[in-house]
Amino acid sequence: MGDTGATFRLLTPHLLAAGYRVAAMDVRGYGASGTGWPDYAPASIGADLLDLIRHLNGDTPAMVIAHSIGCSSAVWAAAEAPEAITALVLIGTFSGEAPIKPWMKAASRLVGRSAALWGLFVRSSYPTARPADFGDYLAALKAGLRGPGRLAPLRAQIEVSLSGVENRYAEVTQPALVVMGTRDGDFADPAADAALSAAKLAGPARVHLVDGAGHYPHAEMPAATAEGTLAFLSRLRTSATSSRSRQGL
Template structure:
């Protein structure tokens, strides 16, 4: 575990893969930690990438007490981490759920710092949020136990073998002072209607979507709507049978699509022997 200082606190991150490899920065979604990528990261590192997995402000090993947990603030943290690790050289970014909004913000705000994007479970913003869903979202943000029940329902086909240990560690983290405040803040941000800066993104982008993602009435259609809003080249990788966490539920199928995309979107990297 490493820490990056900022004026408000510290952002925790982990590094894996060869030090000379192209930098990949991974951003998790709400109510989670960088551990959500635990099954995907080894495949990225084995492909020759230097993988930095951040704990978003307020979560995991990052400090609490931040002034806000907005899309823009987390996007600024992402850019700060890229510069911290890579100087003026750009990096590729993989993000999940509401973390995608921060990745999109960063790509629009500083296009010279982001080579390409992989957006897992991003949302177009075209479908209105039903009132009962707003109430349910606020309810699960009240306790780590309720959030854990919600996460269980987000794996419709298969949970990874270590899911019990992962969930226990996540709930223990959320029970630490100040952690649920980050979750509730991100829930309110989501319910307020995030406007993604898709139209300002010109970098090559891959949208990864589970075909059984319960966050969408039609996951494939919503992925197409998001792709159409991007100004740069975009493609879609559907993970058959996966829910909102395809990178954890079906990491091999997810890695297959995104590694192909990354290899085509930038010069090939040396594969680890």
């Protein structure tokens, strides 16, 4: 929400160094994506994600890393087309159990009124550390949101969040990792909400807590986020190799 695929810029080098191919997607309405989309619902963005996977990989499935409301789209895609996604890493996802207080709804709608106010929110979401390029990155983010029609997806996604997204956790059978910063201000108890989200997933799920990080652990503490992510992906690789060996492949 309110960001581009460049949000993963500091996590990507760790994935590349481990031998993965990485594609960072701009959600409809942001970054290199155009404007004037009919909607910005999680299901629609999930369908975009599946289109991108098939465009880049054909029939070969992908592992998907998503953040915040983007996790709802990733979960939708994994439930809708399990053959296209082998695993999920959900950063800052939400269980849907905690009610949203009225003052939080008002504040959320307020930050969607301008790029400057959204920038203040993003700045507050890094409670412990900010990356060296944070100033330039935030300036570019706000500049992008000032273009014609560029606040539309932000406002639409805020309304979707406030109305309560029903994640399709119970339909996801793929392995998943829930990553949560212990100081994520979006949650009263980040660790507890991460555990709730993991418990709702039908497939095997783990939780990786990033100590001291806020809502953007992949940018605030990319090394710590990568450590848990790569350990999870490595276990999947090992499991897949063992399975092929048992089958004599």
